[in-house]
Amino acid sequence: MKARNINTIRVFLLLACCLLPCLGRDCSAQLPDDPSATQENPFKEKVDQLKSITRFIRPSERPHLPGEPPAAPLTFHEQTLFYVQQTFGTSSFVLCSYPPLITMGFPEKNYPQEWKDGAGAYARNYGDVFATHVAAQTGKYLVAALVREDPRYFAATSTNPAARTIHAIGFTLIDRSRDGGSMIALSNIAGAFAGGFVGRAYLPRGYNDNVHALQRTVGLLDGSFTVPILGTTTHNLIQEFTPELAALGRKLHLVRRQPVD
Numbered sequence: 001m002k003a004r005n006i007n008t009i010r011v012f013l014l015l016a017c018c019l020l021p022c023l024g025r026d027c028s029a030q031l032p033d034d035p036s037a038t039q040e041n042p043f044k045e046k047v048d049q050l051k052s053i054t055r056f057i058r059p060s061e062r063p064h065l066p067g068e069p070p071a072a073p074l075t076f077h078e079q080t081l082f083y084v085q086q087t088f089g090t091s092s093f094v095l096c097s098y099p100p101l102i103t104m105g106f107p108e109k110n111y112p113q114e115w116k117d118g119a120g121a122y123a124r125n126y127g128d129v130f131a132t133h134v135a136a137q138t139g140k141y142l143v144a145a146l147v148r149e150d151p152r153y154f155a156a157t158s159t160n161p162a163a164r165t166i167h168a169i170g171f172t173l174i175d176r177s178r179d180g181g182s183m184i185a186l187s188n189i190a191g192a193f194a195g196g197f198v199g200r201a202y203l204p205r206g207y208n209d210n211v212h213a214l215q216r217t218v219g220l221l222d223g224s225f226t227v228p229i230l231g232t233t234t235h236n237l238i239q240e241f242t243p244e245l246a247a248l249g250r251k252l253h254l255v256r257r258q259p260v261d
Contacts, residue, residue: 073178074150082151083141087134096133100125112204128203132195136220139194144187150176151187153239168236172221188232192220 074082086092103125107116115121144151154176156167175185196217200208218224223231230238238245 073180074152076145079141079145079151083137086151087137087141092130092133096126096129099129108207110206115204128199131198131202132216132220135198136191136195138191140187140191143190147183147186148178149183149185149187150178150180153236155240164240165237168240169233171236172232185232188221192217192232195220 100122104116104121113121115124140151143149153168153171156164158164158167171185172188173185174182175188177183196215196219197213199216200210200213202208203212219231221232223234
């Protein structure tokens with residue numbers, strides 16, 4: 001019971017932190033009414049803690065990204081392994097389980113009953129989300145291999161948060177070739193169309209037309225679609241600011257610290 005309460009508190013703190021990052025603080029800090037605390041230290045500690053949470057990490061401190069200068073070009077074999085990992089990794093199966101709950105909890109007014117009630121409806125919606133995910137990743141993989149496009153996200157060289165945000169958004173349409181040069185992100189566009197139009201094969205009547213397919217395509221690019229797909233833009237933003245999010249999670253004891261060798 002105690003462990004469950006602790007986990008509940010951690011989830012609540014994570015949600016609160018996403019809305020009000022300035023509330024993050026070290027639980028071990030002295031309280032203002034602690035007799036052993038001085039009149040000056042509490043304020044200074046809070047400022048130091050806030051800086052340690054919100055500081056923006058330099059590109060060289062982002063081990064989860066290829067970074068700058070461009071990493072070594074991917075071979076076809078490495079690109080295939082990257083595709084398999086991104087498409088059929090454990091996280092894909094797990095994350096695909098959440099959007100059907102949202103679809104069934106807030107269904108379209110004219111959505112067929114068999115798509116919004118019961119276990120069968122959940123299976124159909126899960127299949128739709130996963131099929132969209134696989135189609136989008138496969139389209140991206142095939143086109144990237146054909147035009148020699150690097151499927152990885154490369155971090156911004158700037159430490160300015162606004163510049164990094166613009167870089168992540170722009171990387172949706174302009175990314176890199178295997179040689180490290182800039183190019184139109186044909187694989188992202190192709191993957192979005194593949195994921196957007198695959199639903200025409202099985203979605204209920206009225207939702208399998210070109211209009212809905214184009215809406216899904218746009219969602220796959222900008223992030224307005226589903227949780228596992230996220231959208232290329234949203235995915236880039238998460239990649240760009242992962243170090244800050246991880247540091248904040250460690251500060252709130254929501255993410256385990258990596259052991260030091």
